[in-house]
Amino acid sequence: MTIHRDRVFLARGLTKIYPMGEIQVQALRGVDLELFAGEFVVLLGPSGSGKSTLLNILGGLDSPSSGAMQYGGRDLSVYDDAELTRYRREHVGFVFQFYNLIPSLTARENVALVTEIARNPLPPEEALTLVGLADRLDHFPAQLSGGEQQRVAIARAVAKRPEVLLCDEPTGALDVQTGVLVLAVIDRVNRELGTTTVVITHNAAIAAMADRVIHLSNGLIARIDHNAQRQAPHEIVW
Amino acid sequence: MRALDRKLWRELWQLKGQAIAIALVIISGVAIHIMFGATLDALRQTRARYYQDYRFADVFASLKRAPESLQARIAALPGVAEVETRVVAGVNLEVAGFTEPITGRLISIPDTREPRLNRLYLRQGRLTAADRSDEAVVSEAFAEAHRLEPGAKLRVVINGRRQTLTIVGTALSPEYIHQMRPGSIFPDYRRYGVLWMGRRALGAAYGMEGAFNDVVMGLANAHAAPKVIDELDRLLTPYGGLGAHDREDQSSHRFMTEEFRQITLSATLFPTIFLGVAVFLLNVVISRLIGMQREQIGTLKAFGYGNGAVALHYLKLVLLIVLVGVAVGVGVGAWLGQALAALYMDFFRFPFLNYRLTLPLVLSATLLNLGAAVAGTAFALRAAFALRPAEAMRPEPPVRYRATVVERLGLQRWLSQPNRMILRHIERRPLKSLLTVLGIALACGITMVGRFQEATINHMVDVHYKLSQREDLAVTFVEPTSWRAIGSLDSLPGVERVEVYRAVPVRLRFEQRSHRTTLKGVPPGGDLQRLLDADLRRLTLPSEGVVLTDYLGQLLGVQPGNRLIVEVLEGGRPVREAPVVGLVKEYLGVAGYMDLAGLNRLLREGPAISGAYLAVDDRDRPELYRRLGEIPRIAGTAIREQEIRNFHQTMEQTMLFFTFIATLFAVIIAFGVIYNSTRIALTERSRELASLRVLGFTRGEISYILLGELGLLALLAIPIGFGIGRAICAVFVNGAQSELYRIPLIIHPSTYAFAATVVLISALLSGWLARRKLDRLDLIAVLKTRD
């Protein structure tokens, strides 16, 4: 089954080369990719296959070495730093494996940090309620568990109602139950807010949640699977 | 931006220890800058205003005696705007209850009007009455030293006759801002006083009715001085003129100019060094503080904060610390400046002090510090911004450690694992380690600058008064006298040895340079006055030729072998020529020396002498002083012990005050630097150290890894700091060379020891504070959050 909805991303021949002294690391070797509005995509692949690199390019954190990368019809690969910053501010929400919360700010303030510069955000409290942390508003990151921190990070990412939500191993540092909880939040955001969502994982089981599963291998897309039926997070067997 | 501002305040609070240390460094730099700057401004402005308001003369001349009618001819000289003729005389004074000899200077003031030039600032009482011959106004400094109020009596020996004067007022004069006995270089207000008496009274006492022996002039234009001086010399020579001169050779002005030069040097050098060090540290500390925030910067940028917003955020943090530091520094500096200026007020007798902070001074301190902070911030931010957010957010890639030099040399079996970690860490980050070492070394160096002078001053005193000027008393005669005077001195009670000397005021010329000084004739084989060569060995004078103080040689640009023109400024004012035959080492004052007979020959005079040095028995001093006071031929007596005390007192009052302040601030800066280095290292490595703790390392072991490294860097920094300190001292010593004194570059071991101690104690204290933090390291929190 093919999804015929608005195309959000269009990548053609993306490559990324990291110069490392004399040798060059080819992280992406020519990736062609389309992502559509509202879909839930899982990126799978062995370590070093280029998943994070691709996600970072999608999110405007990095630029490709060559190839075209369109978002909503505009070519991101020619954006300068200021344009990329605006792109991230207006359209993208990130969730990182290590949460990257600001340690000196409370949960609420970490979310506010982003909502304050967004155009049409959710109130921080609402975003935190969405991730089930209504009673942890004034806790500092050090006072939260890993799963809670990750949920704050998700609240922070979704509070600005981004068009795309990019998650790099959001459950990588979490136990099963917590991981499921976090995935449920991402799934809910995807369904309720219609946010195009890309999740990197090493856990093939999580792929069952996705509309599509993109397999990366050695800097190339090896295969794309379509799920006829998205599984609910709590049904996943790890 | 509220959340971002909250982040700012919270982080500032977390950094409070470091923020305070940074602020202290800034406060120290700024306070020194303001203290010296404001003092110097105040002294300069006060002098300028005092000179102007009290009509300080432009040209001065002394002579033997000239009829009053000559005044009109002087006034008619082109360029001369105002003339005041005076009677001036040296006297011996006696104050009840004070047994030591006091020398004074009597100066006439017009009976019926204010002086046209060198007006008196009356502090107490009134001026002398025209019809009284027993009234005098005394200099405030002298009155204060003896607690003399108007109404008190004073005995003077005028022309050998004791006479009692009643003090009617105390006053200050622009002519005696720097008030010292001629021939001395430090003030002694108890033993030297200036007195003003009515012109008629003083004229009568010295047989100067209708005549004068001193004249001062105000010029329409200061550039006319050389011409006026020439004309005046021609006019006064028949009347025994002693050579007219301008302000540059007026004793008070000249010494003040030298002092100002010294203060200017301190006011430039100290703040430059302190501010420079502060600014350097500020830059390093801030760039490291921001370097540590690279993940947060990456995160902020990932969420769409632009470079501008991020930069502003960190700038606010930095500017907050800097502005608080600058504001407090200006306050402290202004306050200290006032204290320092007050000290100088005792040294320079001004009637008032124009002390205020000037905007340029405050602005320069503010801008320098802000500039340094902003540059440090910008530098660090640029590095953070250069990284793509994806990279910045990632924890710094594991650094590639290598075997250290020590290990490659095969010495590793002597190193425990923690020691290896220390060495590898230092080698891994050579620049950071270097900056830490440099910072500590600078701090170490500046603690030496203030302190070294104390030991040096003792050395100067030892050389000058123990090796060179070894007499107990020095007496000067009113005018050159025959050798026979010795006889009368020899027979005085307690006198054990008498050595005479001849001193002639001269202007020495070589090529286009000239210097007004004294040429001294010294008898051969003298024991009380010795001349020393560069190695402080005794030097014997050849029978012909002049030997100069090394510094005077430098001023004139002469070498042994050159021929000097000697313009004698007394008697018939002959002009002679003499070869320079050597240089002598002297730290205090400058002069030329000749063999006594040789000098008499050069002057084509008989065996004349100007004074004598005496070795005396202490028990007979009171009686001796009394008897000396009665000899009319003796114009003044100087007590060596007292000269040494005056020297120390002057040095303590002025120099040691600011060296104390400088040392204090240097210590604060040193501590600030070391504490900051420790704290930054602690923050940068707390994750690593926590991980080690998790792996089973003890608190002691991780403390050792962190503090051992800092200790090693501090130890490395100390010898480098010694070198830096010595270099700064050398700059100071070079700049501080003056006619008054030359400070030799002698750094006492105690100065090194002090600097090293400051560094070590700061390191221990910082280490102890860090250790307390390490002991409370919350392993879970550190490992759970990433920053």
Ligand SMILES: Nc1ncnc2c1ncn2[C@@H]1O[C@H](COP(=O)(O)OP(=O)(O)OP(=O)(O)O)[C@@H](O)[C@H]1O
């Ligand atoms: N900054 C960099 N400099 C050099 N090489 C890099 C850099 N970032 C990534 N690489 C290399 O690019 C390749 C792809 O890296 P990437 O982080 O995209 O892998 P990944 O698929 O996310 O792996 P993982 O599952 O371990 O996170 C790897 O070989 C990696 O070593």
Ligand SMILES: [Mg+2]
């Ligand atoms: Mg990855």
